[in-house]
Amino acid sequence: MLNETLNWRLQYKPEAIRWEDIAQEAETGKIYRANYCDKLGRPVLVMRPGLQNTNSPTGQIKYLVYCIENAIMNMARNQEQMVWLVDFQGWTMASISVKVTKETANILQEHYPERLGIGILYNPPKIFESFWTMVKPFLEPKTHKKMKFVYSDDPKSMTVVEEIFDLNVLDVAFGGRSAAGFNYKAYAQQMKEEDVKRLNYVRSGCSSPYSYPSSSLSESQREAMDLDRDSNASNEGRLSAVEEQVQQAS
Incomplete structure (x- = not known):
């Protein structure tokens, strides 16, 4: 799984x-x-x-x-x-x-x-x-x-x-x-601000693209996750793309 x-x-x-x-x-x-x-x-x-x-x-x-x-x-x-x-x-x-x-x-x-x-x-x-x-x-x-x-x-x-x-x-x-x-208007503004917050979250400790996504995994999943260094490096490009997308939205 x-x-x-x-x-x-x-x-x-x-x-x-x-x-x-x-x-x-x-x-x-x-x-x-x-x-x-x-x-x-x-x-x-x-x-x-x-x-x-x-x-x-x-x-x-x-x-x-x-x-x-x-x-x-x-x-x-x-x-x-x-x-x-x-x-x-x-x-x-x-x-x-x-x-x-x-x-x-x-x-x-x-x-x-x-x-x-x-x-x-x-x-x-x-x-x-x-x-x-x-x-x-x-x-x-x-x-x-x-x-x-x-x-x-x-x-x-x-x-x-x-x-x-x-x-x-x-x-x-x-x-x-x-x-x-x-209140849709207020909620929309809140979510836009939190999209930026999410980018900062990604930037805070990103040795791999899973630094933020891994928080979406349960504790047992995170304990089981063992990504090697090569896998981390190969995915750095996708992380940069995500950061750029969110940055443009802000």
Whole structure:
């Protein structure tokens, strides 16, 4: 799996994705990194599939990868996982395809293993059960166990939210007390600034192109990674290209 992930990163180049590449995908706030963490300090990706605004599976997956990379970059040093908070308001069977869901599961499980701490499926409609039946086979048992169904009218299931989040910072849409919501203009500016921050991250210790990407690997993957000196040298050119791309965007 490690070699496959490294090869995928070399080909897909997730660290080179810039805000300008995926800005259209972000317009509705269908995925964004929240301005708060959970009680364990894990960054939170808010997902609202009911706000799907494009028909491009390629663009949708690219934006998801961008958001995952951004969440990882913003993790505390002692943290390796994130939380997915999925709001199903406005969701229909047309909101997301089985193809995109399958690809999402593949990327998460194959290239970001153990990065998901927990996934909260908040108020999924009855019809979602049919969709879940179709996509459940794509999920590994350990991933499936991390997905928690939570309903606002079920006090017992809401305890999951209360145990994980500080309700004072959690969005009211999820039973919290914050009305901050999503502001596209402000978020776009934040992401552009963090693209520059990512370049600085790459520059900070780049004996190989994996100095930044390796942070996207779990601890067990990093321990297993043993790149020889020749491999490092051969990839320095790609690192320079990534730096130049991000530099131009800034």
